[in-house]
Amino acid sequence: MNKRASLKSEQELRDQILSIASLGQVAMAMALGVELKLFEAMATVCKASPKHSATVAEVAAQAACKERYIYEWMAAMACGNLIDVDPSGQHFSMRPEHIPVWIGGEGQLPEHSLHVIDFLPGFGGAFNKVKEAFRLDGPPGVPYSAYEDTFYTVMAAWSRTIHDGELCSGYMELIGALELLQKGVNVLEAGCGAGFHIEKMARTFPNSHFTGIDLTQSAINTATTRCEGLPNVKLICGNASHLDKKWTEHFDVVFFIDSCHDMCRPDLAINEVQRVLKPGGLFSMIEWPNGDGNVYEDRKKYGSAVAALFYAASAMHCLPVGSHVEGALQLGNMMGHGRGRKLLEMGGFAKDKIEVLEPPFMPYNCIYTARK
Structure with a gap:
């Protein structure tokens, strides 16, 4: 060629x-x-x-x-x-x-790409801060607060168009969590954002108890309003890299949903997942997109338009927020399977207990699962 x-x-x-x-x-x-x-x-x-x-x-x-x-x-x-x-x-x-x-229509949500477009105003609001983060003498990254409180609402709307139909059915069955949640277990979602996923899980699985944690108070405030009246939900503003010491071997299932690539130190967060999981407990991570970590291969896999969308969104948001403290791992949303697997191994999960899945019912997502 x-x-x-x-x-x-x-x-x-x-x-x-x-x-x-x-x-x-x-x-x-x-x-x-x-x-x-x-x-x-x-x-x-x-x-x-x-x-x-x-x-x-x-x-x-x-x-x-x-x-x-x-x-x-x-x-x-x-x-x-x-x-x-x-x-x-x-x-x-x-x-x-x-x-x-x-x-949308009867039983149908609007095109999910509309909500990708809805991220643009927030990206524009942070433009000057991102510009400074690019410079050699600039700050290491950009805090979530620079993207306005509406970011979490937009993210929840986008997640709904992608995950609403399968989160509590196909996804849970795929990772082996469906029967557990139906029976009743303790569940943690780290990086719960505005609470779309935790609300849906709590309503679908009333026998289970759900704890959501997010770094940003505005996100927790939105999630609290969303989950009002649900007795099986507890929401906390905190850092996934420093979970409550009382939670050691407390949770049966832990989720990171569209959050790992935005974390500055996901390795520390996954170490904490190991600590708070019960022996034999399940950790599952949804990441988007299911990139290869190689821009040439990603462009072949998705086509120029979609691959460019992912990388540009990462440059404007995911990389800056995942870089805003010194020593950050700076993943970006196209971190790729290899780096995702390595993170789980660094967190103490055995290679033979890690799976990476690409279900057709969650377009562009990849799913990581691991057992303690």
């Missing part, structure tokens, strides 16, 4: 830069649409229209937003080929088969 086969001509490169710049602006406008429920407003108007179309005034009224702003937003969506516009430039439409992608 020609070593230069993947390189573009000068004009192709210019076109690619323009395309990315354009799509970046459209993505920010889409994030506005998600936050302000503009897609829902347009879908509501279109579904009620005999011609399945909507005017700016109708969408603005439905969304309780200013017409002038809504025109600019709808024009951006139309020029981005996300919605249609007629030759008059006044009537916009959302194709019936596209509506479930935007807002």
Whole structure:
């Protein structure tokens, strides 16, 4: 294969830069649409229209937003080929088969990529801090607090679109935890964030007792509101690398769900998992994506668009928050199976008791399991 086969001509490169710049602006406008429920407003108007179309005034009224702003937003969506516009430039439409992608349907959640887009405003808010972290004389990383409290809400919404259908069924069965949780055991989720996973598990498995811990108080506050009224949930603001000394051999199951790669010292956290697990206890870690730790292989595996999305998100968030203390391991979200396995081995789990799984029902995720 020609070593230069993947390189573009000068004009192709210019076109690619323009395309990315354009799509970046459209993505920010889409994030506005998600936050302000503009897609829902347009879908509501279109579904009620005999011609399945909507005017700016109708969408603005439905969304309780200013017409002038809504025109600019709808024009951006139309020029981005996300919605249609007629030759008059006044009537916009959302194709019936596209509506479930935007807002979900009966028993169906919206497209999960919408919630990936919803991360962008938070990334933008931390832009200058990330920029400084890149510099040789800058800080080692960026604290979670720089990404605003809304990060956890967005993360919970994204997790729901990926994990909602299988978390308490296919996933639990796959890792051998289903019967345990049904019977009733002590469970810890480290890095519980806004509480989506722990709430769902607690409601599904009322015989089990769940403890959630997260480094950020705002996340715990959100999780507490989400889990209000659940007697089998306890939520604590704390560091997974320094768990309560009273928890030694207390838990039957420990979960890290989309959290390990954001930890500064996941090796210390996994050492703590070993301590707090009962003998024979189960540790399971969901990571995204299931990368190979080699950018060339990741690009082949996922395609350029998806691989670039993962690495760019890591550069803007996962790597900075996982680097903000001296001595951090700086994993990033594309750490790869090899490094994931090594972390578990460093934490004291035997090689022959570690499994790495890639279930089709959790796209882009990989699952690590280990027994004490």
